[in-house]
Amino acid sequence: MINKSVGEALNAQTNAEMYSAYRYLSMSASLSDKGLSGMANWMRKQAEEEMEHAMKIYDYVIESGGRVSLFDIEATTDQWDSALAVFEHVYAHEQKVTGMIHGLVDLASGEKDHATQNFLQWFVKEQVEEEDHSREILDKARLIGNNGPGLFLLDRDLGQRGI
Ligand code: FEO
Numbered sequence: 170m171i172n173k174s175v176g177e178a179l180n181a182q183t184n185a186e187m188y189s190a191y192r193y194l195s196m197s198a199s200l201s202d203k204g205l206s207g208m209a210n211w212m213r214k215q216a217e218e219e220m221e222h223a224m225k226i227y228d229y230v231i232e233s234g235g236r237v238s239l240f241d242i243e244a245t246t247d248q249w250d251s252a253l254a255v256f257e258h259v260y261a262h263e264q265k266v267t268g269m270i271h272g273l274v275d276l277a278s279g280e281k282d283h284a285t286q287n288f289l290q291w292f293v294k295e296q297v298e299e300e301d302h303s304r305e306i307l308d309k310a311r312l313i314g315n316n317g318p319g320l321f322l323l324d325r326d327l328g329q330r331g332i
Contacts (some may be wrong), residue, residue, distance in 0.1 A: 175282050176235035179226050180271055184240050185269060186223035189262065190216045192245045196259070199249040205320070207328025208252055211306075215259070217296050222292070229288050252320060256310045260303040267296040 171179070197212035228276045230237050249255045277285035306327070313319030 170234035171230065171285065172280055173284065175273075175277055175280055175285050176230060176233075178276055179230050179235070179285070180238050180240075182269060182273060183223045183226045183237070184231070184242065185266065186219050186226065188245070189241050189266065190219035190223065191242050192262065193259070194218060194254065195247045196255045197243045198246055198250055203252070205252055205324045207324035207326065208255070211327035211330045212255070212259075214332060218332075224297070225291075229285075233284065251315075252323075253310045253314065256303065256307040260300070260307045263296065263299045263303050267300060270296055311331065 193212050193216035197209045197216060200206075200209035200212060227237055249258075270289060272294065273287060274289050277283075277289060306323075309323055313323060
């Protein structure tokens with residue numbers, strides 16, 4: 170059975186993943202509002218993926234005999250100035266989440282909780298991908314700046330995201 174401190178920290182991460190989903194969905198709405206439907210699609214899929222992360226942790230806590238507590242989700246803004254501002258934020262946010270996951274691994278290791286350390290390895294790997302994908306898009310968004318045809322092409326590319 171999962172110990173109290175690890176269970177509480179995983180609960181907090183469930184909340185953080187739901188917050189990520191909420192934040193990314195607000196970005197999707199803002200991008201839709203700007204007529205960037207492809208980027209809005211990418212961001213909506215990203216929000217859905219964050220909810221999958223949250224539910225993966227939720228299921229693990231229950232399977233491990235812990236208790237899930239769902240807290241308030243922090244409010245988020247719907248004011249994003251540009252596509253570039255959105256992707257700057259996504260990359261910075263993913264770096265922050267990586268730090269949270271590594272903190273959880275350290276905690277589980279300190280508690281000698283081998284099952285949770287093993288469970289978290291999926292998230293460690295996932296964060297490498299999350300950072301890589303968001304940095305790649307950010308690099309392109311920086312190159313494009315306010316160039317209309319460039320934005321059009323990036324929007325079209327990101328509209329291809331299926332999952
Ligand atoms: Fe759940 Fe994008 O990290």
